[in-house]
Amino acid sequence: MKALTLFILIVPAIALADPADILGFDSETSEVQRRVEAHLDGSIDPQEMDDWLRHLSREPHHAGSAAGKENAEFIAELLKSWGYQVEIAEYQVLLPTPKTREVELVAPGHYSASLTEDSVEGDPSTSRREHLLPPYNAFSIDGEVEGELVFVNYGIPEDYELLERHGIDVRGKIAIAKYGKSWRGIKPKLAGEKGAIGTIIYSDPADDGYGAGDVYPKGPYKHESGVQRGSVMDMPTYPGDVLTPGRGATGTAKRLDRADAPTITKIPVLPMSHRDALPLLAAMDGEVVPRDWRGGLPITYHLGPGPARVRMKVEFDWNMITAYNVIARLEGSSYPDEWVIRGNHHDGWNHGAADPLSGLVVMLAEAKAVAALARDGSRPLRTMIYAAWDAEEPGLIGSTEWAEHHADDLKKNTVAYLNTDGTSRGFLFIGGSHVLERFFNQIMEEVDDPRSGLSLKDRRQAADRVLPAHVELREDAKNRSDIRIYPMGSGSDYTPFLQHLGIASANLSFGGEGPGGSYHTLYDTYEHFSTWRDPGQVYGATLAKVTGRAALRLANAPRLPFEFKGFADNISSYVTQLQKLSDELRAKTDETNQLIGDGSYSAALSPYRTLGPPRVEAAVPHFNFAPLLNALARLQSAANEFDTATEQQGTGSEEMNRLLFSVERLMTRDQGLEGRPWYKHHIYAPGFYTGYGVKTIPGVREAIEQRKYEMVETQIQLAAEVLDGVSERIRLLTSKLGSP
């Protein structure tokens, strides 16, 4: 390959920004960067990605497994061979391995749940079962319990409100919940809070199985024996090693006693297939479930309690294992102390072809291309760090420990963190810090969808305009020319970077046209992936072009492409939502209390059924949103001024860039969120009772949602202060642009 022209590193004079330029680049550096990106695209080899995927998914490679370690070494060797400085950063973390898993119906009748998944014809990987982790939920406590079943639907707060209206209490009972609607860890957490003694989580075929589509191997959906594994660690409190919150789990780190670890569940929990759940559910009786609680099994679903009585027993080996993070570094040619970090985990539940390897091979293709660019004379100006995390599945452990371990340096030097994880085909979805919204929109305009030839942005906008599955994006697609990047809750390795350290982050994947039910099952194999998800790595290769552009633009931009109008605009919509949320909660509460008080509920409800009126709730006061509205107005004005200034002045400086990339840090507070100090970010957090689902401006939002009225105005004040800190920094940046 011909060597590329070297970058012109500093543009000496004022250059007017051209809309055709790359955000953060002027015309000249844009041209150079586009040549770099052409080489990036040329370096990506779908066949090689496919080969890596096949190799890395050859056998189960969960954290603590031999294959997991081999994969880490394989990845390290690849990265080393391309020219990276590579280390395998090891952490000693507590990881339970299942020893006993038993669920049996003891009355009426008897049924022993198999708790195993079938091998299927046509997918030889499903017969390679050595070292296979059986279905279980990591960080369930040990225990043996016996009790009547109560069907708790998805096991989220509103489900318990309805059970309460039926006079059903889960105290002393075993809650059986469907997977879905919330992150799985919420289900045992809430069941435990309500007094249940155990939790069973199963995949209902209406949501995830034959109801959704043809099942594996005829189609991609969940086999009747398929079980979704997964962590139930209380990640909304803190993720990572349960014994070392806030500290890297190095050999010498101070550790909690296991008995004191707050993120292990309080009650035992096991997941199961719908094949195993059927005899249990069929043995239940009591009130028939409400219409929208029904699942897809060929039975009438009942709330219980009982008469189905179940004994469950779960025991683990509570071993310390070593998590192997592969950390590959390519020193920046100009700004070695400014780091662009790119990560994807390498551990899987079992073969893990889709999750995480489909994303990992994207990162590897990108890393290889970046290394080739460096060898050919286009070494990134800033330092690139590629990280293949271990132990993400049990609770974002590898990334969290590394982020905690290197917190000070990371906060000081990191420009941004870019994450991928499992990916498929269809439409590009990008979540992340809103300061990167304009940046990613430009990339989506410049990379084409591999099938239609349309830009990724055009195809995504078309989907947002017409597809039923995109209905929540419809309004934005009608009213905006850009695509909003969604605010992030949790569910992958960006969480420690974004929400603990305050590093601007993003998460990217394709989806919508490669659905299925292999998630965290035996069936997440190479064969499944390459039949149903992204045969030929067509979209994987496209994703590498996107993430590669993002990484290289962040690494090379003369002025970092952070932007605040989009941020302010999103904050404005969140503030509006919060006001609406409190108004609607107030109106709904008043209306419901009125209908309870005037006897409408007791008059209307059927005397032949058990459903009673809802509980009277305290009236929702009016809150003083003025501090937040005033802070928002200041933010909008600061953002507009910065925008005008950057249109005049495209270049950056090292000082300015450092001020830019650390803006995200100002969205955090050292004290963290109320009741969960590990989460520092005050704009984005996973919901305390939703888990993966994001809560924006979480202090205010959760205080309203949880009806902690007395906390709302304090939280409004804190959020306003956070925004004012951001505005002040933006004004400082504008003043520096004014006097270059």
Add this chain to the structure above:
Amino acid sequence: MKALTLFILIVPAIALADPADILGFDSETSEVQRRVEAHLDGSIDPQEMDDWLRHLSREPHHAGSAAGKENAEFIAELLKSWGYQVEIAEYQVLLPTPKTREVELVAPGHYSASLTEDSVEGDPSTSRREHLLPPYNAFSIDGEVEGELVFVNYGIPEDYELLERHGIDVRGKIAIAKYGKSWRGIKPKLAGEKGAIGTIIYSDPADDGYGAGDVYPKGPYKHESGVQRGSVMDMPTYPGDVLTPGRGATGTAKRLDRADAPTITKIPVLPMSHRDALPLLAAMDGEVVPRDWRGGLPITYHLGPGPARVRMKVEFDWNMITAYNVIARLEGSSYPDEWVIRGNHHDGWNHGAADPLSGLVVMLAEAKAVAALARDGSRPLRTMIYAAWDAEEPGLIGSTEWAEHHADDLKKNTVAYLNTDGTSRGFLFIGGSHVLERFFNQIMEEVDDPRSGLSLKDRRQAADRVLPAHVELREDAKNRSDIRIYPMGSGSDYTPFLQHLGIASANLSFGGEGPGGSYHTLYDTYEHFSTWRDPGQVYGATLAKVTGRAALRLANAPRLPFEFKGFADNISSYVTQLQKLSDELRAKTDETNQLIGDGSYSAALSPYRTLGPPRVEAAVPHFNFAPLLNALARLQSAANEFDTATEQQGTGSEEMNRLLFSVERLMTRDQGLEGRPWYKHHIYAPGFYTGYGVKTIPGVREAIEQRKYEMVETQIQLAAEVLDGVSERIRLLTSKLGSP
């Protein structure tokens, strides 16, 4: 019983209406009437109703059966014994009886549908199977066809639009449709129009079976072998005997050739249970159905076509049978030529305990009480006619033939027609002519719910305010002090009176707390009814109080209780709906055409699935609604003037009452509706493609819905003329009130 004071028939001087008075009565006559009603209530005996129910449902008693004739005679004898002049009015009508019913899956694999229902333990009636009609659809054409299956969801127009987007054509195929969403006859009608060669209709367990609740006999819902029988005659074209449209089917009536009868289906059709449907649906393949088409069977549903290939054969004995209508008459003491007609059919599919006998015993209790009042000196002023119709199930045949036969007299003399049919427990639902809305609201205020002691109106309003099932009534419950009576489509014997003759009609039933899946199956037995629907006739007795009051108030009111403000108010809401309908259809059409034209659909739709863009539709023009709006304004003003006049002047006169009750005739036009001249009413009609579902101002509404744009303004003009005719009459009435 002590004899009641005789009515004071004519109040000689002007009496101011008192809100405590009964509508149409002054203070004095109200007091008398209330004493009458107290005796009515005292005469109703739930135990006797229960005995009748048990006797009449002892064995299958469909039209043409021996038990059907016996039941007619039993009812006639009862009525005669109470003092009615009774005749059994006989009509000779074509009624097919099933001879051959075969459905078999011929490939892949083989399955012969049983097409029979199981007897169940705990309900001995289900073992009394002599003379049992097997599951079939009446007025299916004979035929034997073989073809691939296509799954057409509910088989309504929008379902075919979606199939078309998938490139699926039913020509030469057999359509398999779920029961529900439309009247069943629409399914073969539409399938036939689309070119299908046969139709299978089955009850999906998600809608009607274990998905809905515990199945019989554990609970009230549909047994796995249960099949909904029912007519598929094209009743939206005309109901009644297929050979004598518009004429009474007397022995000498002119008849069509069967081959020319337009209301027999064009393709063979059979109903089946979900147990029989399962092997057929499981053998299908092709595209997976959309999310909202999925049913409750434990399979993945596919659209087809095929590979499932089915042979079906249906043959009938096309016999003439005699329909026996029991007509009982109690001559009015003052106005024998003013008739209040009260009807309920007596034929059932099989045992028919809920449908129709639960309503029939209500009518009998009422008729007995009215006769007792007459014997005790309180004979109704107007003539009461109690009618027990035969052959309602195959197509409203008995009532239609009688109404057609006596059309001229009925139009001249009938004050109103009050219908009941199957009833259950819960909330009172009243449909009917809006001129009776205020009348029925007053009755609902005065009769108490038997369990709560609240008035029927208060309990129903509470339900409308809080129950999810009443969500469509929520707005009215929040904003209005009265309860709207719903506009009627079709589905029971009011149709010939209301929509063919223009007689103000109503239909009354309790429901909402006695649901189940026995409708038109073997399981509609005394045991089922008295366990799950209305044990002890508690609500049946209450319904008799309601219908008895309605009948006696109509029979005795010095001034008939018709009222026009409520009518005008309802018309106003329909006119608003029509404008909104056309605006929304225009906006939706423009938007869809735009999204097709700009390529959004083709860009967004999955290349891995068969769904294509929707069809481009002609733009919806703006219609001139002014004639209808002006007619509405005149109607509102006339109604207000009448209302004011009646507040001053509570009495009536024979001339005035005749002008009052014939107002409904002015809502008809002799030419009938476009394409279906039998339907004369221009305010209410069953939908041509919904069947039971009402279309208000049907000429205009269906022209818009069916995109017959060129017809819309003609229909607006016709509707305006109809309303103007009503307004003119109302003004005449007001002028007569002004000069008594």
